[in-house]
Amino acid sequence: MRRPPAKPPAGLFLPLDHAAATPLYRQLYTGVREAILAGRVAPGSGLPSSRALAAELGVSRNTVILAFDQLAAEGYVEGTARSGTRVAAVPVKPPVLERPRRRGPGPSVRGRAIAATPMAALSRGQTPAVPFRAGVPALDRFPVSLWSRLTARRWRHHPALEYGDPAGYAPLRDAIAEYVRVARGARCLAGQVIVTGGSQQGVDLAARVLLDPGDAVWMEDPGYTGARTALLAAGARLVPVPVDADGLAVDQAERMAPDARMAYASPSHQFPLGVTMSAGRRLALLRWAARAGAWVLEDDYDSEFRYDARPLASLQGMDEEGRVIYVGTFSKTLFPALRLGYLIVPPELVEAFRAARAVSDRHSPTMDQAVLADFLAGGHFARHVRRMRRLYAERQDVLVDAVRRGLGDRLRVVPSAAGMHLVGWLEHGQDDAEVSARAAALGVEAAPLSRYAMKRPERGGLLLGWAGYAPEAIREGVERLGAALGR
């Protein structure tokens, strides 16, 4: 176990005002919390001992202990007196914000809670993708001219310029229902489809319609930060649940929070670890949800890409009790800027979701929905996905081969039966955030596994996306990774 540093990390500048009305422990708590949320201190970095920090700041040790206790209770830091306090990977509880006595010019209490969520996760990805950013499709293979022909045809013949149904453009809802029934074994009629602005809006709507602030939600750990952000913004109290070779550890979750209101899971291809949830776990999850009257949010973000000819039906299709909210997206199969996805919700929830969507932005752009409906109905979607599946399988082979030849034991990879990324496992004891930073300096994006974790993972790893990169770029990226790994 590494000893915590004696000095505060560089980003932790903590000016305390001894004359202020705000108690010192509260000032200290706020200062550390803001440094964490602003990313000035990295997840996993050690904080000084309470004794050292008290001496450094000229306050009593009790003041520091009180502040650290509050930070630990809210999930910002973790650790023990013996091993030292460390910054947690990501906060797991919504920030408890006090109602201001006098209203200032800034955002509301709720607005501040939203601003304090780990938004950074969603603002990544606006620069051109370089290997090995995960989840990026082969955008240069998207049939742009076909899409523009379909768009032009719509504008010529049937431009839809009036307000539309908040639940989505009817022909698109029909096409999606047909697709998820056939391809995902879902049980669904078109009336249960809610077209959304990508899965991000799907999770946000589900959180707002189904959760009250303070409700417990089981969250895969490590797990998808985009979903975590939306759940935190709705005031959910996240319960980090470990993921093993069978997926979300339902039995452990039941012990930790049997009365949770919701579970978030990616059963087809867990993000980021890549495991597929076993049949036993699926049943256990559905049984718990039925017993507890809880919801299961099934994020099926990249299930179209399976390489072992064994596409698994969705959890939604196994659900007899109407507890699953299925989240789908066209960001991976088509392109992320399209901002179109969908929810499949139980029939009795359709009106609440339709209302929530209407309140926020009425609906997704009708003409984009119409072009997508034509793309699906014309068989172009199925053809494109088939092509990409072949291409991604080849590209994964290139990656696995290059890593095994070039990096050997320094980065262990196991081919993935699904999806668009895999995890390269570092040797025990290596800090994935450090390796990732060295790789970034060499022009390679390989996100550290710890970025997606709420509790510090036992072994570090790097996320390696392959789908969007040509073989030469993959090989070149692996060489640079080798340099980042050293030896």
Ligand SMILES: Cc1ncc(COP(=O)(O)O)c(C=O)c1O
């Ligand atoms: C687990 C997971 N779900 C969903 C998405 C897609 O999000 P959206 O549909 O909002 O583009 C991603 C993309 O990175 C993802 O990794």
